[in-house]
Structure formats: C-alpha cells, structure tokens
Amino acid sequence: MSPTALAAPSGSGCVPVGCGLSMFDPIYLGIDEFGHPVYETLAYKNLLTGGEPGSGKSTLLTAIAAHGALADDCRLVLFDAKQVELGPWRDVADEFVDNDIAAAIVLLRRLQRVLDNRYTWLLAQRRRKITRLDDLAVYLVMVDELAAYTTTYGTKQQQEEFAVLLRDLVARGRACGIIVVAATQRPSGADSPPIIPASLRDLFAYRAAFRCTTDDSSDLILGRGWASKGHTAASISPENPGVGLLLAEGGMPYLFKPPFMTDPQIHNLVDHVAWTRGVNTTAVHTKPAATPTKALEVVAA
Amino acid sequence: MSKSRWFSGLRRRTADVNVIDPGLRRSVRRRAGIALFVVGVPVWLIAAMVAAAHMHVILALLLGVLVGAVAGFLVAAVVFVWPVVRVIWHWFPEITLAASLVLSLDMLARVIPGPFAILALAVVVGGPLGVPYTRRHLLAWAWCVISRHRLRVCFNGFLQGNRDGSLPLILIARPTPVGERVWVWLRPGLSLSDLQDRTEQIAVGCWANEVTVHKASDKYAALLRFDIKRRNTLTVTVQSPLVDVIPGDAPGRPGPVVDGDVTALNLVDVPAASVTESEPVKPAKNGKPAAPAPVKPAREPVAVGVDGDDVSDWI
Numbered sequence: 001m002s003p004t005a006l007a008a009p010s011g012s013g014c015v016p017v018g019c020g021l022s023m024f025d026p027i028y029l030g031i032d033e034f035g036h037p038v039y040e041t042l043a044y045k046n047l048l049t050g051g052e053p054g055s056g057k058s059t060l061l062t063a064i065a066a067h068g069a070l071a072d073d074c075r076l077v078l079f080d081a082k083q084v085e086l087g088p089w090r091d092v093a094d095e096f097v098d099n100d101i102a103a104a105i106v107l108l109r110r111l112q113r114v115l116d117n118r119y120t121w122l123l124a125q126r127r128r129k130i131t132r133l134d135d136l137a138v139y140l141v142m143v144d145e146l147a148a149y150t151t152t153y154g155t156k157q158q159q160e161e162f163a164v165l166l167r168d169l170v171a172r173g174r175a176c177g178i179i180v181v182a183a184t185q186r187p188s189g190a191d192s193p194p195i196i197p198a199s200l201r202d203l204f205a206y207r208a209a210f211r212c213t214t215d216d217s218s219d220l221i222l223g224r225g226w227a228s229k230g231h232t233a234a235s236i237s238p239e240n241p242g243v244g245l246l247l248a249e250g251g252m253p254y255l256f257k258p259p260f261m262t263d264p265q266i267h268n269l270v271d272h273v274a275w276t277r278g279v280n281t282t283a284v285h286t287k288p289a290a291t292p293t294k295a296l297e298v299v300a301a
Numbered sequence: 302m303s304k305s306r307w308f309s310g311l312r313r314r315t316a317d318v319n320v321i322d323p324g325l326r327r328s329v330r331r332r333a334g335i336a337l338f339v340v341g342v343p344v345w346l347i348a349a350m351v352a353a354a355h356m357h358v359i360l361a362l363l364l365g366v367l368v369g370a371v372a373g374f375l376v377a378a379v380v381f382v383w384p385v386v387r388v389i390w391h392w393f394p395e396i397t398l399a400a401s402l403v404l405s406l407d408m409l410a411r412v413i414p415g416p417f418a419i420l421a422l423a424v425v426v427g428g429p430l431g432v433p434y435t436r437r438h439l440l441a442w443a444w445c446v447i448s449r450h451r452l453r454v455c456f457n458g459f460l461q462g463n464r465d466g467s468l469p470l471i472l473i474a475r476p477t478p479v480g481e482r483v484w485v486w487l488r489p490g491l492s493l494s495d496l497q498d499r500t501e502q503i504a505v506g507c508w509a510n511e512v513t514v515h516k517a518s519d520k521y522a523a524l525l526r527f528d529i530k531r532r533n534t535l536t537v538t539v540q541s542p543l544v545d546v547i548p549g550d551a552p553g554r555p556g557p558v559v560d561g562d563v564t565a566l567n568l569v570d571v572p573a574a575s576v577t578e579s580e581p582v583k584p585a586k587n588g589k590p591a592a593p594a595p596v597k598p599a600r601e602p603v604a605v606g607v608d609g610d611d612v613s614d615w616i
Contacts, residue, residue, distance in 0.1 A: 230514075
C-alpha cells in the first residue's frame, strides 16, 4: 500500500514542521550499563538483531523506526510477517509487506533496481557513496522475523530468492542509502535451509543480541568467540527483558537497553509524522481470510 | 612450656611472614647487581673522559670511579627497592588514610584534651557515613580499594606471570554505576586473552557478579581495564527522547477500516469443518462399493516447514 498525498487539514491554523532529524544523524539506542546514552549512526551500516521471543528485539526496531519516521530524508520500507510489531508504522511507510512473500520479492526487486540506478548515478558523479547533501531519500528497510520469509512462507525457490535479494541489498546498499535492519528469533545456521545464511549474516556490521538460551545462539548473532570472552547474551536475566548486547563502533559488545515506547506514544508520533509528511492514512485493511493461507497450502502440497 | 621453646616458636612464626616473595627477592638482587655495573661502568668512563680534560688522568679515573659508583648505586637502589615500592603502592590508600588520621589526631591533641580529640575526629570521620548520599560515595571508593586488593589476590592465585614472578601492576581504580573500574599494566609474558579466559575466576575472587576485561589503550597492549560489576543498572525503563521532540497538536488519524466485521476471535467460533477439506469420492471398481471420501486436515497439526524442518520456534 503506497501512501498518497492529502491536503493539509483545514482549520488547523498551523503548518506542520518536521523535527529536522536525518538518517545521517546518530540514533538514540538507549543507555548502557554505566548510564551513558548510546548513540549509533546507522548510515552506511546494517544491523542484525536476534534473541528469544519477548527478549526486546522489537523495542530496538521501534526505536530505529521512530527515528527514521521523524527523519526528513528517510523512507520506511517494512517487512513484518506478524503485522503488529511494525504495523503501527505502515501509515507512514512507503511500502509495507506482511506475510505475502511474493509481494516481498517484488518489493526487493524494486529496491535492487533503485540500488543499481543509484550506483550508476554515483558513477556519473565520480563518487563512491551518497551523502546527506545529495537530497536523496535514505531507505530504511526493516525486516521483522526474517525467518518467516526464509523458511516459513512461500516455496523453496521464493525463500531462496528472498534471501539472495536481501543479501544483495545488505552487501551493496550501504553506500547508496539503503539501510537494512533485520530481526530474527532463531539465528541458527545449522538448519536446512538456514534461517539466516552465513553469507548474509556476516554482512551485518552492527549486531544486537538480546536474551538467548545458549552461548552458541549468542555467538551466531554477535560472531564466533565472543561468548568465550565473557560476552554472551545467554547471561542476560530472563526477568529483565529489553537488555541486549550491542556490537557496533568500538569493536566490543556492551550491555545496553533500548528505549521503550508505549502504544499511545507510538501512535502520537505516527500521527505527527503522517501530518508532516501529508500522507493519506485512510487505508482499508482486509480482514484475515477464513480459508487456509498460502503457508498452509505449501505444507499441504 | 619453657621460655626458649616459646621464643623459638615465636621466631619461627615471625620468620614465616614474607612481604616480598623469596623468588622475587633473589631476582631483584640479581637485577640490582646487574644495574650497578651496567650503569656504573659507562658513567665511570664518561666521567673520567670529561675529567681528564681538566686534570691528571689518574685523578680523572679516580673521580670517574666515584661518580660511577654513586650513579650505579642509585639505580641499583631503585631496582632493589622496587618490590617494596610496589607493595607501598598497593597499600597507598590505606597508608595515606592511616597517616592522615594519626596526623589529624596529633594536631587535635595539641589543642584539646585527648579523649575529646578522639571524639572530634570520630565525628568528622564517621559523620559522613550517617548521611546516605555521602555514605554511598564513600562505600563506592572503599570498594575501589578492596577491589584492587582482591585483584592482586587473584593474580597471585592463578596467574603465571613472567619468569621473574612479577605480576601485573595494578594502577588506579574508580567507582562506576555498576561497580568499579580498575586499570592494570601487564608485564611481559601476559596478554589480554590470558585474563579474558579467567574472568569467571576473577569475579569469584573479587566477590563480584561479573568481570570483563578490555584494552584500555590503542597504543599500549599492556594497559588493560577491568570492569568489576556488582549491580544491575539496566532494570529501569528507558524513555525515548523522541516522544518529547514532537508537539502534541497533530491531528489524529482515522482508525483502520476493516472490510467487514472481524469475528471468530475464539477457538469455539472456529469449527473444524471450516478448516478441513475432503477429497473427491473414488468411483466403484469391480463391483465393489466406492470407499468413503477420507477427510483429512488441510494442514499438519504441527507447524512444519517446506523441507519438514520444525519451525515451531518462531511461530
């Protein structure tokens, strides 16, 4: 669903002004265990987050999506098989895909075309990457529950194509303003097919590991060897959700806790963004079908 | 028990107290002797050459011996007392505190009678402990002192050190919201990975919940930082500053419009017939009656992926 322009509400008496944020600005990701604020710049980077259900991955995604929504130069492209985690942002997103893997593949192909075109443009400019002065939109591609698209829904060919396209975006998208933020519950590489192929997982520069059940799961997110050095998400208390290990600039994982936004806060923020961006939010949502979905049809095949 | 036996026992007990490890002591004596000659001989020669320009050669040589001996003994003395200096450094906060208390008591006793001087000093020292804010800060600094000693105990307990037996030098410590941060200088023969493999043992030795070790300098691999963690500060809910960035006068969006009524929100509202499908009935063969159409579920009761992989973890 693409948003359409809408005239400013009459009688409001004021002109909406954006916050002036940019995706090239540092993003507030919470606090570390020493009480210091955590700011990381996601421009030219990609982020992978993983952890057991309820560990706080979506809190981090919400914090990043909030910054992206408020940023003047950012466009949200959301993939959410569960529909509710990133669903509040669909009204201000350029594209939103739920559990329809065919639509997800089409969208990834479009992004890949944008990527190729931007590199051609950069080549003509004799440059290697875009900057904030280029006035080009930065696409924040957020995928919640990556496993849904790589192992659950669709045929094997579709799942492989999704993984290949996403890998291409992660590998080549940084310099031309396509940032990929992916979340998964179980980043195991031993499954067949793997939920996140190692070739895709290793391309993420930033990693955030929330509560995991084993040291191996933590190492699969952060990278091999960190658990043996004392940095393991398995040591995070299950009674303290929202705490994770962030591996970003600095090269060492450290404990942090992303900011939490309540549902009313999220909707107030989306209201503001929709107002400033002038998007049409009168979308019609189709109720879930009573017949078995595509995923069930695949299993029955 | 005879006096001689009691005294011999006492002598034996006092002889067992070693401030400096005997192996380290022998090593230090050897190095001090080497330093005496390594420094003394060149200084002697240089001093003799300089003095020879102003006096007789033999006199210059004798003067050079004197200068060389002084320089050599000075350096040898520094090398010899270094282990003692290190012990004094390890106990520097306590020595300073004790010396300050004694000095303060002495100065007070010159002005007011003894018992009152002690009482006044006790009020000045103990008063801050009665105020929660200052007590927290004082206890935090006290733990810094304790942690330095506990780290030294840990290093003595299970670090090999180098051939001379010298262990990492513990530098300064300061409080952090989660515990203490201690800087340590490693000696040759040790590395960061040696200590990262021992963080659990160090945590036990420091009476802490967790200990992490990091490089403290991009220039020196020997300078490490120990984060000794005793408290969990991430139990609070972190607020997003973006909530305060937006004004609250944005017009609300219309609620999502759903095509039709959303029903069947409970299991009892979803009968089995609505999620099952039957195969077409097979025609009768050889006069035998047609078998009834089997009713099978449209999907497996357990969520299974395309290749039979168990995907129940993420559904």
